[in-house]
Amino acid sequence: MKIVVIGAGAMGLRYGVLLQEAGNEVDFVEPWLPSYEAIQAQGGVYVSRDHQKRHLVPANVFLPDAYTETPDLAILFTKQMQSEEAMRACSHFIGNATYVLTNQNGIGSVDVIRRYVPDKRIIAGIALIATVLNAPGDVDFMGAKGAGHTQLVNVTERPDTFTHAVVREFEKAGMNPTLQTNYLGTVWSKLLMNSVINTLCTLMDITMGEYVAFSGADALSRRLIDEGYAAGVADGVKFMQSREEMLQIIDHESSEVNPLHRPSMYQDMIAGRPTEVDYINGHIVKTAKKHGLDAKNHELLVDLLHLAEHSKQNGRHEA
Template identity: 55%
Template sequence: MKIVVIGAGAMGLRYGVLLQEVGNDVQFVDTWEPNVAAIRKNHGVEVTRDGENPHLVEINVCYPEEYHDEPELVIFFIKDMHTVEIMERCKHFIGKNTYVLTNQNGYGGAEDIAKFVDRKKIIAGTAMIATVMRGPGKVDFIGKRGAGHVHIVKVEGEPDPFIYKVAEEMEKALMHPTVCTDYMGTVWTKLVFNSVVNTLCTLMNIRMGEFAAYKNAKELSRKLIYEAYDAFDAEGIKMEVGRDELVEQIMYVSEVSNPLHYPSMHQDMTTNRPTEVDYINGAIVRLAEKHGLQAPYHSMLVDLVHLKEASRQYEQN
């Protein structure tokens, strides 16, 4: 399969490298100049797994304006707030038969992609795979090979032969995909997961296992999840799992699967980049307000993350 990965960051590299290893023709497109320069200089990316065994994986990377072929699949891993900007730069190589896969963290990315691509050609979903960017041209795959799983779902329409073709390539790469049928339920379930772990670990500057070790971690999770699910019920969204089941999932992933992992929002905060909190907790607040409800816990977390973002200027002085 001819694949272009837009965004050679942590998750883009994870997906692209794994799919390249099983025989796909993968091209990376990126806009972060230090990253592009480092990969080109080294003729590849330095990959570690859990911080060990650094080795070079040969990959090709270019800027959007430099790529002019037409891929079968585009994998889009750009922060939600930059979706439209980057799609504008990449739209020239997305043909009428090209599918676009996005596993972005928040809600709204797929909707912005739909301004450029037929909704029936968009595959959304979620990724329970931890990966960290260690610097330009350096990525760390967290967890043993085959750890984690991916859910993919068409934004509009029933699963078609192409989504199963994508799933087949993912399975070869040990990404353990599940093809789902409910776009809203799939995307919002992962968003709520992120609204707890990503946000709280970022605010407290802790790893997922350290969050889970707190005596009231489960109760904190429950309050945030229940508040979010009230909004989903009002919208008529059928979630993949129930409220209490998601609480248990958060605790299990934090305690057992990825206890040493700093979530992606934490990585953005510590590298002085804008966070996606408005597309995660903020999306829950907006959905609640749409139905005349309040989401005070999530609203407070949005303000606290933005306060922490603003406070970074004082830490640097």
């Protein structure tokens, strides 16, 4: 399969490297110049696993306007706020049969992608895979080989032949995919998890394991889950997990799967980059208000995260 990964950040690199090692022809299209230049100069991507065995994996990287081939699959892995600019810059190589896949954090990118690609060629979903970008072109895969899993779902909720082919490639790459047929239920499940773990771990400068070890963690998680669940149900989301099951997922992922991991929002914060809080907790607040509901806990977290961003940008926050 001819695959282009748009965005060579932590998750884009992990998906691209794993799919390349599984036998696919993979190119990276990187809008961020420092990353493009680093990968070009190195002749590839430095890959570690749990801070060990750092090695160079050959990789092809292009700036958007320099890429002229037509992929079977384009994987969008920029930050949510960069999705529109990235899709616009890459629209010239999205062919009439190209599918676009996104496993980005937060909600919003599908609305951008559908301006360029019909719903029948959009595959969404979620990634429960911990990855750290040490520096441009230098990525650390957290967890043992084959750890983590993904969920893929057609926006139409009707899997076709190509989607099943993508699932098979993800399986060969050790990404443990599950094919779902509930689009909103799938993406909202990760949204709720991120709205708890990403934001609180970032604000408190703690790992996922440190959060769930706190005696009041479950009560705090429940308040956030309840607000998010109510907003989603009002918006027509058919959740695949109950509130209690969602709490159990958060506890399991944080205590058993990635207890030492700091989420991507934290990585953005310490690097001085804007976070995706408006597309995570902010999306819950926006959805709740649309239906006359309150999501005051999420609203407070959005405000606190933006305050932390402001403090960091003004040099007042030590990460």
